[in-house]
Amino acid sequence: MLKIKNLDVYYGKLYTLKKVSLHIKRGEIVTLIGSNGAGKTTLLNTVSGLIKPASGNIVFEDKEISKETPEKIVKIGISQVPEGRLIFKTLTVEENLLLGAYSQYSLKKKKQIQEDMGGVYNLFPKLKERKNQLAGTLSGGEQQMLAIGRALMAKPKLLLLDEPSMGLAPTIIKEVFEHIVELRQLYGLTVLLVEQNAKSALKIADRGYVLETGRVILEGTAEDLLLNKDVQRAYLGRDLDAEERI
Amino acid sequence: MIWDKEKECIEREELAQLQLEKLQSTIHRVYRNVPFYRRIFDKYGIDPDSFGSIEDINKIPFTTKNDLRENYPYGLFAVPLREVVRIHTSSGTTGMPIVVGYTKNDLKIWTELVARVLSAGGITKDDVIQIAFNYGLFTGAFGFHYGAEKIGASVIPVSIENPKKQIKILQDYRTTAIISTPSYALLIANTLIEMDINPNSLSLRFGLFGAEPWSERMRQEIEEKLKITATDNYGLSEIMGPGVAGECLEKKGLHIQEDHFFFEIIDPQTLEPVKEGETGELVITTLSKEAFPVLRFRTGDLTRFLPGECPCGRTFRRIDRIMGRTDDMIIIRGMKIFPSQIEAILYEIEGKQPNYQIILERHSGADHMNILLEMSEDIFSDVMREQTQLLNTIKERIASEFGLSVNVKLVEKHSIEKIGEKIKRVIDKR
Numbered sequence: 001m002l003k004i005k006n007l008d009v010y011y012g013k014l015y016t017l018k019k020v021s022l023h024i025k026r027g028e029i030v031t032l033i034g035s036n037g038a039g040k041t042t043l044l045n046t047v048s049g050l051i052k053p054a055s056g057n058i059v060f061e062d063k064e065i066s067k068e069t070p071e072k073i074v075k076i077g078i079s080q081v082p083e084g085r086l087i088f089k090t091l092t093v094e095e096n097l098l099l100g101a102y103s104q105y106s107l108k109k110k111k112q113i114q115e116d117m118g119g120v121y122n123l124f125p126k127l128k129e130r131k132n133q134l135a136g137t138l139s140g141g142e143q144q145m146l147a148i149g150r151a152l153m154a155k156p157k158l159l160l161l162d163e164p165s166m167g168l169a170p171t172i173i174k175e176v177f178e179h180i181v182e183l184r185q186l187y188g189l190t191v192l193l194v195e196q197n198a199k200s201a202l203k204i205a206d207r208g209y210v211l212e213t214g215r216v217i218l219e220g221t222a223e224d225l226l227l228n229k230d231v232q233r234a235y236l237g238r239d240l241d242a243e244e245r246i
Numbered sequence: 247m248i249w250d251k252e253k254e255c256i257e258r259e260e261l262a263q264l265q266l267e268k269l270q271s272t273i274h275r276v277y278r279n280v281p282f283y284r285r286i287f288d289k290y291g292i293d294p295d296s297f298g299s300i301e302d303i304n305k306i307p308f309t310t311k312n313d314l315r316e317n318y319p320y321g322l323f324a325v326p327l328r329e330v331v332r333i334h335t336s337s338g339t340t341g342m343p344i345v346v347g348y349t350k351n352d353l354k355i356w357t358e359l360v361a362r363v364l365s366a367g368g369i370t371k372d373d374v375i376q377i378a379f380n381y382g383l384f385t386g387a388f389g390f391h392y393g394a395e396k397i398g399a400s401v402i403p404v405s406i407e408n409p410k411k412q413i414k415i416l417q418d419y420r421t422t423a424i425i426s427t428p429s430y431a432l433l434i435a436n437t438l439i440e441m442d443i444n445p446n447s448l449s450l451r452f453g454l455f456g457a458e459p460w461s462e463r464m465r466q467e468i469e470e471k472l473k474i475t476a477t478d479n480y481g482l483s484e485i486m487g488p489g490v491a492g493e494c495l496e497k498k499g500l501h502i503q504e505d506h507f508f509f510e511i512i513d514p515q516t517l518e519p520v521k522e523g524e525t526g527e528l529v530i531t532t533l534s535k536e537a538f539p540v541l542r543f544r545t546g547d548l549t550r551f552l553p554g555e556c557p558c559g560r561t562f563r564r565i566d567r568i569m570g571r572t573d574d575m576i577i578i579r580g581m582k583i584f585p586s587q588i589e590a591i592l593y594e595i596e597g598k599q600p601n602y603q604i605i606l607e608r609h610s611g612a613d614h615m616n617i618l619l620e621m622s623e624d625i626f627s628d629v630m631r632e633q634t635q636l637l638n639t640i641k642e643r644i645a646s647e648f649g650l651s652v653n654v655k656l657v658e659k660h661s662i663e664k665i666g667e668k669i670k671r672v673i674d675k676r
Contacts, residue, residue, distance in 0.1 A: 023260075218271055219268065227354070
């Protein structure tokens with residue numbers, strides 16, 4: 001579905017991505033793990049058109065999209081849930097969701113948009129309960145669900161999720177990740193998930209890529225990556241030697 | 247049966263993307279973790295970030311068996327030893343062995359790839375598999391062992407035993423598949439005949455043979471004598487062990503596991519890629535290995551890519567059966583001849599696996615080929631005339647096939663010197 005080949009991205013004179021290649025098949029959950037500054041968010045922003053690559057290809061459903069505008073990219077079916085949610089705190093929950101549908105918006109489609117909103121409320125009943133509340137009054141987990149719900153309103157085929165677990169309590173993280181799996185089951189969505197919380201991400205993903213200083217240094221099935229000692233040491237927060245000593 | 251349809255029937259375009267991704271990450275890991283490769287990259291000014299297509303692989307110099315040997319034992323490991331969960335060595339008959347390590351993931355992938363080869367050769371969970379490879383440092387037995395268990399077959403780890411004991415197990419345990427070298431299978435088949443046991447009384451149906459070059463004639467002989475379907479498979483410890491390539495039941499060449507390895511075929515003299523379909527030396531790059539990755543390893547094995555698609559549905563390309571070793575390749579009067587080609591002729595004329603040796607000599611500037619052929623009960627004849635006739639037939643066949651006149655000499659049985667179990671096929675005295 002998405003095929004990225006030799007993506008070079010520069011920030012000023014410094015590269016942030018160096019010949020990155022990766023692919024996602026329809027219906028897959030693929031995770032991109034790596035430490036802070038490895039280039040994960042840059043990659044998502046490049047796919048969604050917010051950053052233009054210096055070179056390389058991004059092919060989505062057989063169309064080259066690396067030179068398209070973010071608006072166009074949303075329309076052809078890629079939505080991003082940004083890091084830190086970036087919801088409009090002074091608007092209500094429902095208004096936030098409606099904003100997510102702007103790419104779909106036309107008077108004729110009003111009914112369709114209402115239906116889509118019903119779908120989001122089904123997925124996240126808490127948002128329905130609070131639909132007239134200001135978004136700023138929601139808890140962190142609810143805000144994350146709102147951000148995902150807002151992205152769904154654009155009716156994406158591919159969802160880009162940037163650090164959905166950030167700032168959330170472990171039990172809430174679990175809930176959010178369960179929702180991500182649900183998205184695939186219910187909507188047949190394909191997901192590219194960027195996470196520092198590698199363990200949670202690898203548990204729900206099919207495959208993963210490990211990014212280090214802008215390069216993919218490891219790729220494989222999520223199962224293989226969980227077994228890889230480098231991944232365990234660097235990203236799963238396990239000091240193996242310490243464990244062995246205990 | 248196709249074990250992993252998603253991978254083994256992958257679209258070629260998708261495969262190209264996968265290979266590129268894996269090559270790029272392998273190169274980054276190797277550059278960071280293996281001093282030997284980092285030195286090579288730095289020495290030749292190869293930028294690890296400069297690999298934009300799989301073809302860029304040709305920037306990297308070849309890795310030779312000697313490079314591996316010089317880094318004995320652990321010099322080329324890309325992970326610390328504590329992450330290695332298994333160690334094997336190559337079955338090198340000369341010099342230092344090559345020590346190969348496996349991480350948990352390496353073993354997992356190895357097991358998967360062997361399961362693919364076994365499935366391609368007809369094995370299912372209902373089979374009872376007799377493994378007649380030596381369990382030890384050699385990768386053959388353990389590789390097949392875990393792959394067969396993965397499929398769910400019943401594994402009998404017999405190892406190397408005398409043929410009569412193998413036959414007793416074949417009979418009593420109702421073995422349905424045997425895994426060994428082809429020559430060992432032939433030994434069992436011949437012992438069966440000596441013991442006057444009807445092969446139809448056995449439950450044996452399949453045989454997967456590898457670890458040494460063999461011919462189509464030998465396959466026929468094994469299939470007829472054991473009443474089985476015999477397939478060829480290929481692997482080497484330096485790369486992984488068995489599971490690198492294997493025949494499907496079409497028996498038209500060995501599918502190579504292109505999602506985990508990248509294969510090239512080069513001219514062993516010029517080191518340039520051969521023309522499509524020509525025979526040359528197989529070169530392999532590992533794309534998934536964690537503990538012991540190798541880049542462009544010269545296997546020393548001679549084969550060629552087979553053209554076209556296989557009716558079985560697998561999209562992985564096929565190589566021809568291994569024709570021999572590059573060390574054995576004979577260049578005489580500008581012609582390249584492989585011992586396996588001579589062997590095929592001897593086999594055909596003699597009607598059985600020949601014991602022979604090729605000796606190359608130079609007399610006053612001209613190259614000569616002498617073939618020593620061991621006598622067997624079948625050839626041995628008191629009638630001088632029959633012997634002369636046999637020798638003449640061989641000479642004529644070789645002359646008509648290669649335009650080369652050779653000397654053929656009959657020698658006593660067991661008189662050709664062996665190194666270990668093997669006869670050195672070519673002695674070059676030039």
